[in-house]
Amino acid sequence: MSDTTAERPRSAAQEARIDLSHGSGGRAMRDLVNDVFLSAFANPALAALEDQARIPLADLCVAGDRLAFTTDSYVVDPLFFPGGDIGELAVNGTVNDLAVSGAVPLYLSCGVILEEGFALADLRRIVESMARAAEAAGVQIVTGDTKVVPKGAADKLFIHTSGVGAIPAGVEIAAGRARPGDRILVNGFIGDHGVAILAARGDLALQVPIESDTRPLNGLVRALLDACPQVHCLRDATRGGLATVLNEFAESAGVCMEFEEAAIPVRDEVRGVSEILGLDPLYYANEGVLVAIVPESCADRALAAMRAHPAGAQAASIGEVTAEPAGRVVMRSGFGGGRIVDMLIGEQLPRIC
Amino acid sequence: MSDTTAERPRSAAQEARIDLSHGSGGRAMRDLVNDVFLSAFANPALAALEDQARIPLADLCVAGDRLAFTTDSYVVDPLFFPGGDIGELAVNGTVNDLAVSGAVPLYLSCGVILEEGFALADLRRIVESMARAAEAAGVQIVTGDTKVVPKGAADKLFIHTSGVGAIPAGVEIAAGRARPGDRILVNGFIGDHGVAILAARGDLALQVPIESDTRPLNGLVRALLDACPQVHCLRDATRGGLATVLNEFAESAGVCMEFEEAAIPVRDEVRGVSEILGLDPLYYANEGVLVAIVPESCADRALAAMRAHPAGAQAASIGEVTAEPAGRVVMRSGFGGGRIVDMLIGEQLPRIC
Structure with a gap:
């Protein structure tokens, strides 16, 4: 594969880039969400395509008696670094902010702010990394948001993840x-x-x-x-x-x-x-x-x-x-x-x- | 120490700006969080200064039988506009994404990405606007995160809010x-x-x-x-x-x-x-x-x-x-x-x- 790609022009898919329509709320955004996020994070809560995930409270109550709720944004530079990338970081960081309360991390949100012109292939790579990290940590990414800002208004990509989990009864860590x-x-x-x-x-x-x-x-x-x-x-x-x-x-x-x-x-x-x-x-x-x-x-x-x-x-x-x-x-x-x-x-x- | 700061002319406070140390995780960030966010959003879950809010699941179960969980980022330009600002928008938008499931919105998170050099007075104004909007909607902002990026890496300020609420039994909106x-x-x-x-x-x-x-x-x-x-x-x-x-x-x-x-x-x-x-x-x-x-x-x-x-x-x-x-x-x-x-x-x- 690597020898042939060197000889032929870069394919359309390789060159595809984020444009402002991907943050419009309309058809282009819906297609991007379906294509990149829903396929990688596949789960019923996300696939329902509502403006919010809906989860039986009973699913939390079997894991604990308190809700743990946390949020973080990720602005790391560069996006890809030895040992990881911003996507893996965004999942692990929020999982860990839940875990240190003693909580069982359960559900994450994923919001992205994209700079116009960002390579779709890089977005896909980051989202797939998030999906792998979520699977490794045993959590589901159940709701999300996508915004696109004009070139120069953000540096490539920021991610924010929030998370909810349940703290088992009797665990008191502070x-x-x-x-x-x-x-x-x-x-x-x-x-x-x-x-x-x-x-x-x-x-x-x-x-x-x-x-x-x-x-x-x-x-x-x-x-x-x-x-x-x-x-x-x-x-x-x-x-x-x-x-x-x-x-x-x-x-x-x-x-x-x-x-x-x-x-x-x-x-x-x-x-x-x-x-x-x-x-x-x-x-x-x-x-x-x-x-x-x-x-x-x-x-x-x-x-x-x-x-x-x-x-x-x-x-x-x-x-x-x-x-x-x-x-x-x-x-x-x-x-x-x-x-x-x-x-x-x-x-x-x-x-x- | 406090007597000298009290003597400082008012213009210094007005001109105070965000610098990279405010996103460091260290003393300057802690001071900013205490000074701007905790005082405005005052509530016990946030004041505990843990990496996550902790809320009795019973408080959610009295309101419903399903958790609603949603997230949005806000990149509106300009930050202040007739009828509102990005802070009010970030609270109302997430409250509304919960409400349209029929949920009672309960708790919000607040993450900010700040550009180095952003005026502290503007941040304070936006955070106070968030606090008023939260009170008007009957929700509490219980957890948060602050990141600062170098000048030019973001346009002034982005906010992300996530929210959780409880959907009353019997409500089926889709x-x-x-x-x-x-x-x-x-x-x-x-x-x-x-x-x-x-x-x-x-x-x-x-x-x-x-x-x-x-x-x-x-x-x-x-x-x-x-x-x-x-x-x-x-x-x-x-x-x-x-x-x-x-x-x-x-x-x-x-x-x-x-x-x-x-x-x-x-x-x-x-x-x-x-x-x-x-x-x-x-x-x-x-x-x-x-x-x-x-x-x-x-x-x-x-x-x-x-x-x-x-x-x-x-x-x-x-x-x-x-x-x-x-x-x-x-x-x-x-x-x-x-x-x-x-x-x-x-x-x-x-x-x-």
Whole structure:
């Protein structure tokens, strides 16, 4: 196939581009929705072509007693990067924002803002990636929206996904529940997504073989909750990185998060790039990093359960919750010293997700 | 610290602008969210500052037996226009997409994509407008997201809202339920939003005193369902206009929608502008127009109920559902002739909503 495409002119399908009529609400939009979205996301709620999905509340009630509802928009640049693309990111990110409440993620929405002239083939590739990610995470994309703006009014493509899920009865996970004595766990390497995006933009003079860690965390959260139903706090460390999540926990609970620098899983390549650029891996965005605060009584069981799951093979216990200094995060180095680690101030890298 | 900020001249606050750090996930974003969004949308689910809102499923089950879930993004240009702004539009549009399923709209999400350099005062004005619209519609904005892209990567501000609601037991509204003999009702003037946006862009040489019809339709839908619980189809005629909604009903149900040209409520000013520009009011986007297909047996009651509601004062019966030509929309003129009215082909006006 590749040798013949090199010799013949690009086919009409390859050159097809989004135009303003695809956002008109009329025939062209309907055809695009049918052709690209409905075929990829195939499910009855979406296929009904109503302005809203309709789902029996009983389907949620069998999974839990509370609705979890979240939203995110995705503006990552570039759209395709090592280890993933904006479509996969948009599904996994919203799945993860549901999962960290302990919810079973169930249904997602998908809205796209397209720049006039965007290649239809790229849209199709992104939507198919969303469909695969949804299947992998066990969720359905049941409602959507398509807007097109004139050339120059948006940069190629933005996606927004919202999600609903059900939180099982008895699960009580909140940032404010961290208590002195609790253990701090992470599921794996930090910084991969940030460095992968940096590398994909060509901002690095050097080649770095790092892929984004984008992945759904709901399976891992389920395994963790099975092993330790009393998990106190869970969050995925996206924008702002691990340092920002730990600060959020510390501030919400009025406790101190104390961790060992040497215990943080960081790949050598990520560490190397960070040293060259003068960036701190603690602030890199991640797309598959789970931070868990668990009571000491089940910390070892929780860690073992995470390590037994594919998304937690590099899980580590990185520190513990202490009483003082309240509201702060303290990093201990090998020399026994400690320094306060603040939230991200300023901006390390725009359009990271 | 606060005393020095209090001393700052007012112009500094007026001139404050969004920068990339406001989308970083770190301290600046947290401050912006607290300052602008949480204070305006004040409610416990949002104030918990978790990555997702958590709502007792029992709160939904008292309102219905099915979840309605919808999403829309808003890219309207300009952001402020006669009769409304993008914020009000983003709330009303999603409320209406829930309402036309018969659902009681309950909870909304709010995501914003901001262009670096956007005036903070304008963001505040838009968010306050969203808060007022949410209160007017009886919904809460319970979860959100903020992204900032570099200057030139988006045009000022885009908003996406998703919404959840509960559909009362027994309510069965779907585009495919239209049946020959049913009556076609609309709640009021068509075309106001489209013409208001045209005028606000300065695309018209003439001054037109027309305001957008953006408004929540859930109260009107409730009144309609109380009068006629057997409503067959409901949709708000946004992008693509009345003609497109009628075509969707005709195609879904395999019936013909036959209406009288003279029965369509159109303001003289809208008719005048349309004649000058050669545009057809049937295709203008609306933001407060409800189209209802109701059984003949309760059509008069339904019409009276709509007229008794502030959002339906100009309600009219515009035609009826017939068997043939199946899947088509036919407009009858005063001369007794009929012509097929297709869905919107192409694009009348980009960035209308």
